[in-house]
Amino acid sequence: MLNLRNLTLEELKELAIKLGEPSYRGEQIFHWITCKEALSFWEMTDLPKTLRKRLSEEFSLALPEIIETKIDVDGTTKFALKLQDGEIIETVIIPERDHFTLCVSTQVGCPLGCKFCLTAKMGFKRNLEVYEIISQVVLARRYLKEKGEELPLRNIVFMGMGEPLLNLKNLIKALKILAHPKGFNYSKKRLTVSTAGLVKEMEELAKTFPTALAVSLHAPTDEIRRSLMPIARKYSIKEIISACKRFPRIKRGRTTIEYILIKDINDTPYCAHKLAELLKGFPFKVNLIPFNPHPELPFERPSQERIEKFQKILLSHGILTTVRKSKGLGIEAACGQLRAKVVKDSSPDSVNKETAIRTC
Numbered sequence: 001m002l003n004l005r006n007l008t009l010e011e012l013k014e015l016a017i018k019l020g021e022p023s024y025r026g027e028q029i030f031h032w033i034t035c036k037e038a039l040s041f042w043e044m045t046d047l048p049k050t051l052r053k054r055l056s057e058e059f060s061l062a063l064p065e066i067i068e069t070k071i072d073v074d075g076t077t078k079f080a081l082k083l084q085d086g087e088i089i090e091t092v093i094i095p096e097r098d099h100f101t102l103c104v105s106t107q108v109g110c111p112l113g114c115k116f117c118l119t120a121k122m123g124f125k126r127n128l129e130v131y132e133i134i135s136q137v138v139l140a141r142r143y144l145k146e147k148g149e150e151l152p153l154r155n156i157v158f159m160g161m162g163e164p165l166l167n168l169k170n171l172i173k174a175l176k177i178l179a180h181p182k183g184f185n186y187s188k189k190r191l192t193v194s195t196a197g198l199v200k201e202m203e204e205l206a207k208t209f210p211t212a213l214a215v216s217l218h219a220p221t222d223e224i225r226r227s228l229m230p231i232a233r234k235y236s237i238k239e240i241i242s243a244c245k246r247f248p249r250i251k252r253g254r255t256t257i258e259y260i261l262i263k264d265i266n267d268t269p270y271c272a273h274k275l276a277e278l279l280k281g282f283p284f285k286v287n288l289i290p291f292n293p294h295p296e297l298p299f300e301r302p303s304q305e306r307i308e309k310f311q312k313i314l315l316s317h318g319i320l321t322t323v324r325k326s327k328g329l330g331i332e333a334a335c336g337q338l339r340a341k342v343v344k345d346s347s348p349d350s351v352n353k354e355t356a357i358r359t360c
Helices: 009-018 024-034 049-058 118-122 130-146 164-179 199-208 222-228 237-246 269-279 304-316
Strands: 065-071 077-082 088-095 100-103 107-109 124-127 153-158 191-195 212-216 255-261 284-290 320-323 341-344 351-354
Touching: 009 024, 077 130, 088 130, 100 130, 124 164, 130 153, 130 164, 153 164, 164 191, 164 199, 191 199, 199 237, 212 237, 237 269, 255 269, 255 304, 269 284, 269 304, 284 304, 304 320
Parallel strands: 100 153, 153 191, 191 212, 212 255, 255 284, 284 320
Antiparallel strands: 065 077, 077 088, 088 100, 107 124, 341 351
């Protein structure tokens, strides 16, 4: 059964015509499943009852099931979502000073195998469908409304489980739905796509639907990067930086360079100066992410002194640099901490699943 959250406004208008209805019925449906976050067709009170009945019989608006909710002391909220095929993904609501940010997954698992990320340990299962991506936004918006939150869910960051650009077709369609002025109406500068640096896909996104861009670099040299990220064997840092410079800047914004600081690996003054050389002359923003340790990963977090020194070196070269405050540490929702893990209890029908977020 087709889930109508898979469809753009134009496709819903075409569907309405196929059903023998005027095209504006498609606009009404689009409004209900975006702005109104409708859960059923019967909520669509401006549609004829006969149409609502037919829609409910032939189509779906099903959302993933929230099987676990965890809230950290800092207000970060993590949902474990069960998909129709039984796979589990996670999405995270992050509180900011005057808004909320949602970290969205695009794949079940991740095929890139980055050494510092626990998601890599679960391997890759499949890409998410468009409606599975959009559903994370719908569920988050409904949750905040039900809690009576007055601050908006303003930013959507595709930094959850998976490499977004390896699900490019569905990603672009989801972005178009999220940005449509008659729907969710998110500004392109509020939609951030993170990538480990897939140059070919970056170029396709740039041509088709450019948004804010965040590139997971994590090293200033190809040698260090290859030791951390297998994808580095495919694209050099020079190729990635060049692709970043060609990528359209949304409202003269800055392309973000994500850089996980790992003790004695990529946190030295040499690395900081080398990174500054790479980025000079272009409006990049560097987001330093101190590594979040985990017993199953062979890396350590640098000292606060080392982190601050790295930042000061970049700032001295005129590179806008921030240090990300890790939120959600108490519920294992911070950068690189999580993974998909299935633990069966004594009941054969009971399964506790803990899944991963790749926020780097």
